Amino acid sequence: MSPRPAFPSISIIVPAHNEEAALPVAYQEIRAELERTGCPWEILVVDDGSRDRTVEVWRGLMAQDSRLGLVSFTRNYGKENALLAGFAHVQGDVTIPMDADLQDPPAVIPLFLERWRAGFDMVYGVRRHREESAFKKLTATVHYRLLNALSPIHIPEEAGDFRLLDRLVVQDLLRLPERDRYHKGLYAWVGRKSTHVLYDRPARVIGEARQSFRKLLTLALDGITSFSAAPLQFLLWLGIASCGFAVLYGFYLASQVFILHGYTPAGYPTLLCFILFFGGIQMVALGLIGEYLARIYREVKQRPAYLLAEVVQNPIRTSGEKSNHGV
Ligand code: UDP
Ligand code: MG
Numbered sequence: 001m002s003p004r005p006a007f008p009s010i011s012i013i014v015p016a017h018n019e020e021a022a023l024p025v026a027y028q029e030i031r032a033e034l035e036r037t038g039c040p041w042e043i044l045v046v047d048d049g050s051r052d053r054t055v056e057v058w059r060g061l062m063a064q065d066s067r068l069g070l071v072s073f074t075r076n077y078g079k080e081n082a083l084l085a086g087f088a089h090v091q092g093d094v095t096i097p098m099d100a101d102l103q104d105p106p107a108v109i110p111l112f113l114e115r116w117r118a119g120f121d122m123v124y125g126v127r128r129h130r131e132e133s134a135f136k137k138l139t140a141t142v143h144y145r146l147l148n149a150l151s152p153i154h155i156p157e158e159a160g161d162f163r164l165l166d167r168l169v170v171q172d173l174l175r176l177p178e179r180d181r182y183h184k185g186l187y188a189w190v191g192r193k194s195t196h197v198l199y200d201r202p203a204r205v206i207g208e209a210r211q212s213f214r215k216l217l218t219l220a221l222d223g224i225t226s227f228s229a230a231p232l233q234f235l236l237w238l239g240i241a242s243c244g245f246a247v248l249y250g251f252y253l254a255s256q257v258f259i260l261h262g263y264t265p266a267g268y269p270t271l272l273c274f275i276l277f278f279g280g281i282q283m284v285a286l287g288l289i290g291e292y293l294a295r296i297y298r299e300v301k302q303r304p305a306y307l308l309a310e311v312v313q314n315p316i317r318t319s320g321e322k323s324n325h326g327v
Contacts, residue, residue: 004117008093009316010034010041010109013086015079017048019100020057022206026100027061027068033106037113042316044069045100046086049076062312069313077306078215080181080222083161084305087170091316095170097161101204104162111197112164121192124156124163127201143220151227153188159196160184168192179305180295182223189227225292232292235285242278 012030016023027043034041045058047070055072062068071085083097094116098104108125115123144157161183165173172190173183224231 007039010039011090011092011095012043013097014045014100015082016045016054016100018050018052020053022100023057030106033109040317042067046082047072048082049073066314071311072309074307074309081306095165108199115195120195121166122169122194124159124196125199126196127158128198129200147223150230155188180222185223185227231288
């Protein structure tokens with residue numbers, strides 16, 4: 001493997017939805033860490049349809065620092081699409097997506113770079129410790145366990161979008177044409193030489209979580225439906241099992257009537273119970289098929305994942321002693 005430059009150019013992607021309060025702090029902290037690396041860099045904020053002053057605040061900072069860029073959407077398209085737009089615009093040798101709320105600590109960046117220099121194309125951050133509600137931790141654990149049990153790829157538990165991606169991985173990701181994107185699964189699908197570093201994930205510093213429970217639930221469904229058809233197979237087996245049971249039970253009832261004579265069917269409540277139960281299963285089955293169908297429908301429409309309102313970006317400055325490749 002060819003040796004890697006000691007000072008790769010770094011692109012940071014920050015998806016931001018109503019982050020006017022968090023951005024100035026995030027900028028200070030991330031910049032301080034980037035300066036310490038000695039690498040050329042850029043920070044790209046992807047404004048995901050913010051309704052507050054996020055864009056104005058960021059523009060204010062951009063006026064003072066030419067290494068800051070902005071990609072803005074026409075409306076809120078969600079974090080996954082914001083990341084996708086970021087990937088489409090980054091210029092760095094390596095790319096690191098980071099949340100605006102500083103839940104992805106900038107101090108991990110040097111650790112990422114060290115592993116990248118050692119030859120890894122993807123270095124993902126694994127949360128050693130999460131300062132989040134017990135409910136969020138529980139739902140996250142259940143989600144990852146289920147997803148890994150059902151799909152052929154392995155998605156590391158406790159790893160989020162906070163990771164370093166080599167330019168090659170970014171290009172791989174951009175080659176995947178799907179609209180309903182679940183990046184955590186796509187990173188794993190791409191493969192490439194990967195490793196991880198451990199870090200402590202702090203609580204959100206400023207403001208409330210922007211990812212509502214509903215958004216996270218949709219994302220969880222996207223993850224499972226885009227990487228696994230197991231729920232549909234499960235329904236098939238459930239259907240076969242219940243039919244089998246119904247046939248056996250039918251034989252049993254017939255034997256009661258013909259062999260034991262004089263049997264009076266008194267099973268009205270049981271009947272109702274069974275009808276409700278199997279009716280329920282059919283509804284669930286239809287709903288699940290509907291989920292897959294809705295996703296297929298969205299994909300065939302071929303609508304773009306997002307529409308851009310504006311892009312402001314300067315070339316990454318690669319001149320200067322420290323940034324010379326091969327140092
Ligand atoms: N975010 C976004 N679009 C959305 C929701 C969130 O770009 O529709 C951004 C948000 O501004 C933040 C990151 O995604 O930078 C993570 O959001 P949040 O902290 O709310 O999520 P959590 O930490 O709960 O996963
Ligand atoms: Mg957060």
